[in-house]
Amino acid sequence: KAGVTQTPRYLIKTRGQQVTLSCSPISGHRSVSWYQQTPGQGLQFLFEYFSETQRNKGNFPGRFSGRQFSNSRSEMNVSTLELGDSALYLCASSPSGALYEQYFGPGTRLTVT
Amino acid sequence: AQRVTQPEKLLSVFKGAPVELKCNYSYSGSPELFWYVQYSRQRLQLLLRHISRESIKGFTADLNKGETSFHLKKPFAQEEDSAMYYCALTGSGGSNYKLTFGKGTLLTVNP
Numbered sequence: 703k704a705g706v707t708q709t710p711r712y713l714i715k716t717r718g719q720q721v722t723l724s725c726s727p728i729s730g731h732r733s734v735s736w737y738q739q740t741p742g743q744g745l746q747f748l749f750e751y752f753s754e755t756q757r758n759k760g761n762f763p764g765r766f767s768g769r770q771f772s773n774s775r776s777e778m779n780v781s782t783l784e785l786g787d788s789a790l791y792l793c794a795s796s797p798s799g800a801l802y803e804q805y806f807g808p809g810t811r812l813t814v815t
Numbered sequence: 816a817q818r819v820t821q822p823e824k825l826l827s828v829f830k831g832a833p834v835e836l837k838c839n840y841s842y843s844g845s846p847e848l849f850w851y852v853q854y855s856r857q858r859l860q861l862l863l864r865h866i867s868r869e870s871i872k873g874f875t876a877d878l879n880k881g882e883t884s885f886h887l888k889k890p891f892a893q894e895e896d897s898a899m900y901y902c903a904l905t906g907s908g909g910s911n912y913k914l915t916f917g918k919g920t921l922l923t924v925n926p
Contacts, residue, residue, distance in 0.1 A: 705858070737914075745901065745916035758913050792859065801905055801914055802849065802866075806859040 704728065706795050706807035714813045720781040723810045727774050727795030733757075734776040735804065736768060739790040748791075751776050752799050780812075788814045817842050819902050821917035828892050829925050836887040836920045838876075838902030844911070846904040848878055848885040851916075854898045862887075862900070872896070892924045 707726045715721050727734050736748040747760040751770035768778040774795070780787055790811050794804040818841040828834050840846060850862040863871045865878040865885060876887045885902060902917040 735913075744918040745903075745914075747913045747915070750913065758910055760913065794859075801847070801912070802861060802864050804861070808858055 706793060706805050708791075708793055708807040708810050710810060711808065712811045712813075714815060715783050716815055717783055717785060719783050720779060721783060721812060722777050722779045723791055723793075723812070725776045725778075725793035725795070725807060727776070727793075728805055731795035731797050731805075732774055733796045733799035734770055734774065735794045735796075736776070736778050737792040737794070738762075739792060739809070740786075740788070745792070748778065750799065757799065783814045785814050788812060817846070817904055817906060817911070817915040819904055819915055819917035821900075821902055821920050823920045824918070825921050825923070827923045827925060830894055831891050834889050834892040834896070834922065834924075836900050836902075836922065838885045838887065838917060840883050840885060840902075840904050842883075842904060842906060844906055846906060848876070849903045849905075849914070850874070850876055850885075850887050851901040851903060852898050853901070859901070892922075894924045894926055897922055897924045 709724045733752045735750040739745045749759040749768050750757050754770045765781045770776045790809040792809045794806045796803040820839045848865040852862045853859045874889045878885050899919050899921050901919045903914045
């Protein structure tokens with residue numbers, strides 16, 4: 703079956719702009735989690751959505767938000783971009799949210815200039 | 816607070832040599848520990864978790880609660896083991912059920 707897909711794969715934005723990233727989970731998976739990966743901080747959990755509800759969140763400012771649609775596709779939005787938001791954003795899906803069942807996407811590389 | 820420390824950024828061994836990737840953690844409750852691997856140009860994937868107590872691709876990891884460690888070991892390294900390895904933990908239930916990753920160790924197995 704098709705894996706987790708993320709669009710776009712690469713993105714360049716300017717400070718102060720906002721950006722929306724998309725994640726399509728594996729068919730039948732109802733949980734989508736988002737992670738930020740940077741050289742300095744490594745991989746950090748952003749939030750998890752299950753059946754259109756945010757179930758858990760990490761320690762990120764309110765500029766980072768997300769949502770999940772009825773077909774389980776998820777988007778994350780970052781408003782008022784800062785240079786430090788430059789990162790690889792990964793999403794992962796799982797059938798029920800169990801972490802050991804997560805499958806990761808290829809990531810979206812966001813560069814903020 | 817959940818914390819995972821991987822003290823080695825880089826680890827280089829020769830093919831056939833034993834390899835040990837270190838992972839130490841800090842968590843006040845009972846954590847679940849994982850090892851993830853990312854091969855070149857591939858996606859991050861789960862390698863093993865301590866609950867299953869399996870050997871995957873010849874790798875094993877034992878949870879040592881006394882030393883708060885979860886080191887990954889393989890007796891004879893292969894070139895195809897070259898990859899980035901991440902140790903991660905989660906607490907149980909509610910807001911604690913989320914992955915906290917270490918910074919990763921890049922393993923290079925030389926021929």
